[in-house]
Amino acid sequence: xxxxxxxxxxxxxxxxxxxxxxxxxxxxxxxxxxxxxxxxxxxxxxxxxxxxxxxxxxxxxxxxxxxxxxxxxxxxxxxxxxxxxxxxxxxxxxxxxxxxxxxxxxxxxxxxxxxxxxxxxxxxxxxxxxxxxxxxxxxxxxxxxxxxxxxxxxxxxxxxxxxxxxxxxxxxxxxxxxxxxxxxxxxxxxxxxxxxxx
Amino acid sequence: xxxxxxxxxxxxxxxxxxxxxxxxxxxxxxxxxxxxxxxxxxxxxxxxxxxxxxxxxxxxxxxxxxxxxxxxxxxxxxxxxxxxxxxxxxxxxxxxxxxxxxxxxxxxxxxxxxxxxxxxxxxxxxxxxxxxxxxxxxxxxxxxxxxxxxxxxxxxxxxxxxxxxxxxxxxxxxxxxxxxxxxxxxxxxxxxx
Numbered sequence: 001x002x003x004x005x006x007x008x009x010x011x012x013x014x015x016x017x018x019x020x021x022x023x024x025x026x027x028x029x030x031x032x033x034x035x036x037x038x039x040x041x042x043x044x045x046x047x048x049x050x051x052x053x054x055x056x057x058x059x060x061x062x063x064x065x066x067x068x069x070x071x072x073x074x075x076x077x078x079x080x081x082x083x084x085x086x087x088x089x090x091x092x093x094x095x096x097x098x099x100x101x102x103x104x105x106x107x108x109x110x111x112x113x114x115x116x117x118x119x120x121x122x123x124x125x126x127x128x129x130x131x132x133x134x135x136x137x138x139x140x141x142x143x144x145x146x147x148x149x150x151x152x153x154x155x156x157x158x159x160x161x162x163x164x165x166x167x168x169x170x171x172x173x174x175x176x177x178x179x180x181x182x183x184x185x186x187x188x189x190x191x192x193x194x195x196x197x198x
Numbered sequence: 199x200x201x202x203x204x205x206x207x208x209x210x211x212x213x214x215x216x217x218x219x220x221x222x223x224x225x226x227x228x229x230x231x232x233x234x235x236x237x238x239x240x241x242x243x244x245x246x247x248x249x250x251x252x253x254x255x256x257x258x259x260x261x262x263x264x265x266x267x268x269x270x271x272x273x274x275x276x277x278x279x280x281x282x283x284x285x286x287x288x289x290x291x292x293x294x295x296x297x298x299x300x301x302x303x304x305x306x307x308x309x310x311x312x313x314x315x316x317x318x319x320x321x322x323x324x325x326x327x328x329x330x331x332x333x334x335x336x337x338x339x340x341x342x343x344x345x346x347x348x349x350x351x352x353x354x355x356x357x358x359x360x361x362x363x364x365x366x367x368x369x370x371x372x373x374x375x376x377x378x379x380x381x382x383x384x385x386x387x388x389x390x391x
Binding site: 127128129134136141142143144145146150160161162163164 | 281282284285310313314315316317318320324
């Protein structure tokens with residue numbers, strides 16, 4: 001069964017499928033994602049869930065998306081499902097009941113974007129540590145990080161501080177023509193670096 | 199035979215040496231420094247190379263890599279330390295018995311390296327007392343050996359026993375005698391074919 005045939009009777013489909021370079025992408029209603037996934041697995045042979053990703057379309061409503069990459073071993077074809085998630089109600093039903101591998105993928109999406117998955121068996125952070133207060137892959141989160149407590153009272157391993165960015169020690173500036181001019185260690189101080197680069 | 203400057207051939211010579219206790223203890227310590235390979239990223243590959251036959255860290259008495267903190271004297275932090283890992287690294291460090299030393303091997307362990315990010319500790323000296331910093335990404339094994347030799351010089355300068363009485367250098371971890379040492383590991387020596 002081709003992906004085009006699979007999505008013809010897909011429950012909860014929204015709009016038309018997008019086909020780009022042989023890859024089919026289909027939006028699905030948020031409330032029907034479990035039903036759609038069960039249909040695709042049981043009726044259409046999409047037996048493998050490759051990945052679940054979060055997307056932050058900052059400034060667009062609805063702001064977030066959850067993307068499911070499905071693969072059919074028997075038919076050797078891919079299908080991509082997308083679910084829109086509004087900022088004020090970041091809740092999606094879990095698909096761990098269909099593919100067990102969804103467990104960790106959904107935990108990652110939760111960890112990085114703060115998207116919650118209803119009925120997930122173990123929805124806690126997977127990459128960052130328990131108690132970290134931010135969701136670092138959101139577009140409004142700075143790459144350098146934000147100050148936070150490192151809740152490891154036993155060892156007292158310090159606290160999280162934002163990393164130094166351009167102008168800080170050891171930080172190479174982009175946009176310079178040669179690697180020699182980008183190299184920050186040739187300057188004694190950050191001020192000298194700023195001065196020379198002008 | 200004439201006695202010269204404290205050397206008495208009737209006493210010293212075949213079986214007896216006269217020295218300071220500090221010097222003897224320091225000599226033992228610096229030549230049997232058992233490292234704990236805290237290999238967190240690709241620097242650990244260079245650390246392994248330093249242990250293999252071409253570079254052979256055994257020449258300096260540091261070939262006994264111990265994965266138990268109870269048996270180690272030197273923590274070599276080789277690689278990128280994330281905030282999530284920092285607690286574990288600190289816990290292992292706390293379990294090591296004094297005297298103990300720490301080498302920050304490579305750019306990541308020294309300063310966070312290229313990872314200017316929310317997840318990476320910007321240098322393990324945020325929570326560990328580092329004795330030797332080695333630059334390079336990763337440093338070559340020669341650079342690690344140079345860093346280790348620098349650490350040996352530092353250990354040799356400490357007052358191992360005298361310091362226990364006076365309190366001076368009784369905590370050889372943090373300040374040490376000569377303060378942190380920086381080894382420039384990015385310039386590999388040129389080898390002529």
